[in-house]
Amino acid sequence: MSYLPRKISLSEWDDLYSRLKKSGFKESLYGGKLSRHLCNKDFRLQNLRFDNSAAALRLWNFLLTEEERLYESKRRGKKIIGAMKDLGTIPVMAFSLDNTVAFYPDGAWWTPCIMEMSDGLFKIAETLGIDESFCPVRAMLGAFLNKKHFPIPDLLICSVGAICDDFSAIAQRLSSLGFDIKWWEIPHRRHPEFYERRAKLPGGFIAPKIQIDFVKSELERIKIEIEKIASMKITDRLLKAGIKKANKVRMLLAEIREIVFTAERCPLPALEEQIAEMLAIHFCSDLDETIETLNDLLREIRCRVKNGWGFSDSSSVRVFWVNPVADLRAMNLLEECGGRLCGTDFLFFHALDFIPENLPPVEALAYMALADPMVGSSLDRAQRILKEIKKFKSEAVIISRIPGASHCAMESDIIRNYIKENSDIPTAETEVFSISDSLLPQIRNRIEPLIETVKHNRE
Amino acid sequence: MEKVFFISPYIPYELIEAAGLQPIRILPDSIKNRNASCPKEGVCPFCHLAMENFLDDKKFENIVLATTCDQNRRAAEFYFQGSKKRIFLMNVPSTYQTQTSIDIYGYELKRFWNFLLRIANKDVGTEAEENISKIICRDFKAISQIGQETSISSNNFFKNGFFDFDFNSLLKKRKTSRIGKKIPLALLGESLTVQHLGIFDFLESGGGFVSLDTTFSGGRAFPTQHDNIRSGDNPFDFIAFRNLNFIHDISQRPNTKIFDWLKYKIQRCGIRGIILFTYLWCDMWRAERLRIKEFLDIPLLFLDFDENFKTDERSMGKIMSFMEMLR
Numbered sequence: 001m002s003y004l005p006r007k008i009s010l011s012e013w014d015d016l017y018s019r020l021k022k023s024g025f026k027e028s029l030y031g032g033k034l035s036r037h038l039c040n041k042d043f044r045l046q047n048l049r050f051d052n053s054a055a056a057l058r059l060w061n062f063l064l065t066e067e068e069r070l071y072e073s074k075r076r077g078k079k080i081i082g083a084m085k086d087l088g089t090i091p092v093m094a095f096s097l098d099n100t101v102a103f104y105p106d107g108a109w110w111t112p113c114i115m116e117m118s119d120g121l122f123k124i125a126e127t128l129g130i131d132e133s134f135c136p137v138r139a140m141l142g143a144f145l146n147k148k149h150f151p152i153p154d155l156l157i158c159s160v161g162a163i164c165d166d167f168s169a170i171a172q173r174l175s176s177l178g179f180d181i182k183w184w185e186i187p188h189r190r191h192p193e194f195y196e197r198r199a200k201l202p203g204g205f206i207a208p209k210i211q212i213d214f215v216k217s218e219l220e221r222i223k224i225e226i227e228k229i230a231s232m233k234i235t236d237r238l239l240k241a242g243i244k245k246a247n248k249v250r251m252l253l254a255e256i257r258e259i260v261f262t263a264e265r266c267p268l269p270a271l272e273e274q275i276a277e278m279l280a281i282h283f284c285s286d287l288d289e290t291i292e293t294l295n296d297l298l299r300e301i302r303c304r305v306k307n308g309w310g311f312s313d314s315s316s317v318r319v320f321w322v323n324p325v326a327d328l329r330a331m332n333l334l335e336e337c338g339g340r341l342c343g344t345d346f347l348f349f350h351a352l353d354f355i356p357e358n359l360p361p362v363e364a365l366a367y368m369a370l371a372d373p374m375v376g377s378s379l380d381r382a383q384r385i386l387k388e389i390k391k392f393k394s395e396a397v398i399i400s401r402i403p404g405a406s407h408c409a410m411e412s413d414i415i416r417n418y419i420k421e422n423s424d425i426p427t428a429e430t431e432v433f434s435i436s437d438s439l440l441p442q443i444r445n446r447i448e449p450l451i452e453t454v455k456h457n458r459e
Numbered sequence: 460m461e462k463v464f465f466i467s468p469y470i471p472y473e474l475i476e477a478a479g480l481q482p483i484r485i486l487p488d489s490i491k492n493r494n495a496s497c498p499k500e501g502v503c504p505f506c507h508l509a510m511e512n513f514l515d516d517k518k519f520e521n522i523v524l525a526t527t528c529d530q531n532r533r534a535a536e537f538y539f540q541g542s543k544k545r546i547f548l549m550n551v552p553s554t555y556q557t558q559t560s561i562d563i564y565g566y567e568l569k570r571f572w573n574f575l576l577r578i579a580n581k582d583v584g585t586e587a588e589e590n591i592s593k594i595i596c597r598d599f600k601a602i603s604q605i606g607q608e609t610s611i612s613s614n615n616f617f618k619n620g621f622f623d624f625d626f627n628s629l630l631k632k633r634k635t636s637r638i639g640k641k642i643p644l645a646l647l648g649e650s651l652t653v654q655h656l657g658i659f660d661f662l663e664s665g666g667g668f669v670s671l672d673t674t675f676s677g678g679r680a681f682p683t684q685h686d687n688i689r690s691g692d693n694p695f696d697f698i699a700f701r702n703l704n705f706i707h708d709i710s711q712r713p714n715t716k717i718f719d720w721l722k723y724k725i726q727r728c729g730i731r732g733i734i735l736f737t738y739l740w741c742d743m744w745r746a747e748r749l750r751i752k753e754f755l756d757i758p759l760l761f762l763d764f765d766e767n768f769k770t771d772e773r774s775m776g777k778i779m780s781f782m783e784m785l786r
Contacts (some may be wrong), residue, residue, distance in 0.1 A: 056544060069623050096464075128749060129745070129746060129747075129748045129749035129750070130746055131745075133739065133740060133742075134742060134745075134746070158712075160553040160554060160712045161526070161550075161552055161553050161554070162526060162532065162550070163529070164529050165528055165529040165530070165710075165741075165742035165743055167744050168529075168553065168710070168712065168742075168743070169742040169743050169745070169746035169747075170746065172712060172713065172714055172746065173746050173747070174745075175712075176713075176750050181713070183553070183554050183712045183713065184554070185552050185553065185554045185557075185559060185563065185589075187550045187552065187562055187563055188526045188532060188548070188550045192547065192551070193570060194574070195573075214559055214562065214563050214566075217559045218557075218559055219561075221557065224774060240732070246543055276697050377533075377536045377539075378533060378536055379539070379540070380538055401501075404501075405742070406501075406528075406529040406530055407529055407533060408501060409498055409501030409502045409531060409533075410498050410502065410530065410531065410533040410534065410536070410738070411536065412498075414533075414537070414540065416537055417540070417780060
């Protein structure tokens with residue numbers, strides 16, 4: 001059942017939900033009123049504006065019930081793998097087996113936002129010396145200690161090397177508290193020397209083939225760790241099937257992105273677009289359900305486009321957004337300021353690109369891991385962003401800095417300079433804290449002039 | 460002779476010298492003309508100062524950086540942008556326990572060697588490679604001795620030639636006298652800048668002395684007890700193994716090695732107090748402050764360093780109170 005697309009509040013969703021139920025709306029086991037999540041102290045929902053489709057409701061309910069799903073998996077005897085930092089690689093391996101489930105404890109970085117700081121995670125991190133000079137991912141440390149947000153994984157795997165210092169430092173702090181972490185090295189991706197064999201990675205980056213070999217041998221080591229905990233071999237056949245399934249998610253997201261970013265009227269709000277993309281990282285702990293949820297969403301936006309329905313009009317400015325926002329409210333703000341999302345780089349391009357299916361499977365994952373925008377240079381990343389800008393005809397770029405993040409201090413300048421030198425697209429930079437209410441006017445003051453500049457240039 | 464400048468101890472001077480170039484390790488210093496294009500917000504003061512130095516001074520033609528911290532890695536990108544300088548970014552793994560880590564680093568050393576030979580305009584040849592082993596052998600004794608020393612500080616290193624790798628001169632000129640009833644202290648943290656070298660005199664004027672300098676500009680820059688290279692050893696593999704296993708850094712994962720080493724050194728030197736300095740935005744050290752305090756279990760003073768120690772009255776006040784307490 002489709003309604004004219006509209007952004008609605010949480011209480012409006014309750015009314016709509018009642019009407020949907022009366023009309024025979026069927027939903028999955030984790031379905032229900034969105035407002036029921038307030039019982040879990042997900043207070044931020046009261047300050048967000050949501051897509052009014054049943055598909056979006058399913059998306060939100062799927063996202064907000066992950067914790068229950070993880071506990072249920074544990075109860076059923078499945079092994080829980082806590083993958084850290086690589087954003088997309090290890091879960092493909094873990095979900096290739098029936099008895100393992102992977103998730104990213106890193107995801108706790110949104111908990112202070114969702115729970116409007118009622119979680120106290122930052123305070124716990126601070127007692128361990130991890131203060132506000134660290135990025136919001138410090139919430140993960142608190143979540144491990146208070147054990148209230150996810151089950152403690154049976155196996156913890158963390159990529160290190162060319163990652164951000166915040167994460168590396170926080171993961172080390174976790175390790176020193178007695179959590180056994182299996183570290184694996186991801187080298188800094190660089191351009192090949194003239195005498196080296198080259199490898200083209202998913203998404204187009206180029207790396208020396210020798211780096212693929214290094215990453216492959218690290219992933220082989222990690223595969224053995226997963227096999228030990230699962231008491232099962234991850235055979236090539238299983239892993240290939242796992243990659244195929246992960247690619248199904250990526251294919252759905254590619255289609256959603258294509259439609260959302262290119263449709264005349266935007267069929268999905270920025271907030272739900274971001275949530276949908278996030279599913280690519282670890283499938284919200286259920287790969288099959290991710291595919292179903294995205295299928296639903298795709299059907300909805302296709303229907304909207306077919307009917308000429310959407311959230312934007314022709315005056316809306318097409319914005320490319322760089323980096324995930326610590327406060328989801330910022331995505332609503334983009335539209336309130338007259339923008340629409342036309343391109344994203346939420347730091348996990350590599351979780352959206354297709355994993356090669358014509359290679360030995362562990363090698364294919366090595367290709368993917370090295371394609372991570374974070375492990376290469378910001379200049380590489382800027383080039384990819386510009387390519388996407390051209391593809392989706394974005395008119396402006398917003399770079400949202402993550403407070404305290406070691407990479408943000410320099411990458412923003414590098415990306416902005418590159419875009420400035422190679423296009424006439426205006427850029428703006430803003431910083432989004434976990435709860436940005438008091439700073440919303442400031443963020444608005446960054447976005448609005450950018451929107452106005454584009455509108456002025458159009459004239 | 461062309462000079463090659465670097466900051467990290469993970470860049471082996473032996474390769475630079477064997478290629479016929481002059482290795483110079485630098486401590487960042489303050490400069491007159493601040494570079495407006497250098498990002499400052501959110502950047503650690505040490506890294507920022509290094510960036511300004513490298514961008515400002517024409518003498519820094521050949522620069523080598525290591526990936527041991529995210530900010531350094533990204534600073535390298537700044538130099539790469541439109542710069543005519545020759546820049547090499549060396550990937551130094553965070554892990555050290557696996558053969559893959561050693562292989563990654565060993566391969567980087569070979570790549571670095573090729574870079575150096577291009578600067579020196581030399582062909583790849585076994586003779587030049589043999590030179591690396593000869594230099595390792597030549598300096599083994601001096602480095603072992605310096606590694607065991609407790610009285611050589613960043614200050615001595617800086618003033619007496621360590622940063623130009625004149626080990627013999629350094630060993631001759633080192634400060635050997637223990638200072639009466641002064642309190643033995645350990646200095647702990649990342650590398651100092653030239654601006655911060657005043658801390659040694661300041662601590663002495665306050666009744667203490669740095670008996671153990673475990674900064675990266677001090678004794679920690681040396682590989683601790685290790686074997687000498689043997690005939691037939693591949694010098695790249697040797698250095699990769701030696702540096703990853705015997706230069707201890709907070710950025711290694713896991714970083715238990717540096718903790719064990721610190722405990723051993725502190726007990727051996729009879730240290731009564733530790734000065735732990737961290738630069739704002741230096742996540743690696745800042746994250747470990749409380750753990751260090753708990754692990755080492757002796758009086759410890761945290762200092763936040765900005766770019767200029769001399770004008771940092773707050774830090775100086777804290778040091779004086781700490782010294783009072785230790786007395």
